[in-house]
Amino acid sequence: MSEVLLAAHNVTKQFPGVLANDDVSVQLRPGRILALLGENGAGKSTLVNILFGMYRPDSGDVIIKNEVVDLHGPDDAISRGIGMVHQHFQLVPPMRVVENIVLGAEPSKRGLVDLEEARNRVVELSGRYGLEIDPDALVEDLPVGMQQRVEILKALYRDADVLILDEPTGVLTPQEADHLLSVLRELTATGLGIVFITHKLREVLAIADDIVVLRNGRVVGETKPAETNESGLAEMMVGRSVVLRVEKSVAQPGDVVLAVDELEVNDDRGQIAVDRLSFEVREGEILGVAGVEGNGQRELVEAITGLRHPMAGTMRIDGEEVTNGSAREISKKGVAHIPEDREKHGVVAVYSIAENSVLNRYHRSPFSIRGVLRRDVIERHAQEVVDEFDVRTPSIAVAASSLSGGNKQKLIVGREFSDDIKLLIAAQPTRGIDIGAIEFIHRRILEQRDKGAAVLLVSAELDEILGLSDRIAVLYDGKLMDVLDAQDADRERVGLLMAGITK
């Protein structure tokens, strides 16, 4: 039992301008799950990339099965039994599951790929580990959770005895995430060791055997689930005590701002995604929309913000009908929108922070006059947003692509909050960002509520919904299951509604 499956020994890695790993040591033993915890940019991915042979450490050693190794690339690591599931899947979408799994290690017969044999081995493997999958399905047709399963099978197919997963739950719904955790636990029964990266405290406590916390490239703590709790872990991660749940006062709802009546919206494939929804949001309250992702939230938000035409029904803002209004007409009514996908909709990656700070205000005074941009005014505004919303950046002239996720999100929130807001549509406002930034953004959303804005908060994070909302609407299959007062809502009750179960 003294065998060390995989270890980093005093590993240091310098990137231009950042010390990504500073004298880091970690150890993984057979049958155990090692959780690497840390905020975005803490150096978690860098560390596992070194263990997987993608980067070479500047100094320090990688140890595989009690042996110091010199990895020249992922192939080296794979041949030594290390498997990795990356943050972004490395699959070929139009190919079948079995083809994806054996890709690069295909069994062959007379120079041809022996798909029959490949299929048999995949079926055997998925049976052995209880990872059910249809080997003949096309990867592009699979939900994200299943695609991840393909990635795991890919590693197991190559006889991995160490599995590294980089933020595997970031792309999953709560249910899928829970399921993954139990699958991983079962996998360790065969002696497999797992390195599990996350920044979600609950997951760490639920699954880890050993916990290593990284901050700014250094190991700042090692612990075990039994010896700590969420706030202890959060404090280690951030380096100060943090409020996991922001204080909020009782809402003072006023007049109806957004009134949605019998709204029907189709998705990209023309199928009904929002099925005759009716609800209202009043000034000074936060209506949280809970639901497993893909139950119509995206289409609902796009319809309300003018990015998608509803098929039927009406929407009113302050009593005025805006049902087929364009995005710009709706934004003119005092509607701010934090989009769910910040890379896709929220920022233009190559634009400077200054340009991004006026992405949907550039056409208004004072940022432009008669069609000519006023760069000095824009730059001053950007500096204000950066200062007030604590966007960590060397300058407003750098491209948005150089910002971390949390800082990009703060930039977006700062941009959206720089006017008086009547209605705030916040879709997944804290997805994939660190605790410090989450706390910050939650405070700012509450601040808007207290200033009298009506807030529609759409989130797949149940904790976020429960923590911020005054009323909670649960979406299932495009339909409104129920609207609960926050006092009457708890994880269980909302969770059942999210699964479409009404008592």
Added chain:
Amino acid sequence: MSRSILRTIAIPLAAVVFGLLIGVVLILSQNASPATAYTALVVGGLGDADALLRTLQKATPLIFGGLAVAVAFKAGMFNIGGQGQLLVGAVFAAAVGFGIDGLPMVIHLPAALVAGAIAGAIWGGIAGALKATTGAHEVIVTIMLNFVAGNLTDWLSANPWKDNSGNNIVARTPLVEDSATIPTLGAVPVGFLLAVVVAVACWLVLERTTYGFEVRSVGHNRNAAQYSGIKVGWIMASTMAVAGMLAGLGGAVESLGVDGRFEAGVNVGLGFEGITIALLARANPLGVIPAALLVGLMEAGASRMQFKAGVAPELIDVIQALILFFVAAPIIIRWVLRMREDNSEQLRLGAGWGQS
């Protein structure tokens, strides 16, 4: 600031140097002297007023053609239709130039230029409008429109607008009136000055106006542009119309300032060179000017080079192709690897292909 400019021009500069160096090898392989050849090339393009005039005249349509491609790139589209847009611009400018007489120059010349610009704008706008409304890919549509434009202008210059003077049998229009002819100031053709002014104007519009901001937003991230309330379809259609207008102006300047008429077959290929120029300029409207001057110089000096050094003038085409290759190669490589790249610096040449 100056460092970032240096970084931007490093690749084109290196490409030119590499192109010329391989040119040396090619010249040696023809048993000629590279020094003599390149000296003759430069003298032929800059040596005296005539040479300079030739260079500037060659560079003028290249600037317009380069802008037609560069501006479309900014909106994330690949305009292969410069050739067709240039042809319709050339024939309609010539038609106004010879078809009306008795107008003073201050009215006639601008009218002829505008006719060419409008014709080009319509030609480019068709592709943009089809893309915006039906999603038809602009590369396919503009290639097809090139064929339509080629045949249309052949027919126009051979039939209704044919030059019937003497015993002319060539498909060409009559000479344009003096009042529609672009004058020359010393060794500087006014058409060239117009091209420079238009290039600067393009840069100003793209970088300093809300319209330019919308164009660049659409080019860099169509989804974010839509989110911010920009009418993406309108921007794509209008940018292609502007691109077509620029190429059409190039054609108009050819007819009114260089050839004095439209003649079928004379302008063939000019529109395509715009792609070379835009790549060399890395889609920067200001960069289009030096890029066009360089290529214009090589074309203007080619015949002297042949005469003095005995080097086939096709060498110039080869060097141009090499330069283009070296400019495009790092971009292509980066594009292939773009998932790993910090995309803040890269020119989105792939955008027109990758998005539908």
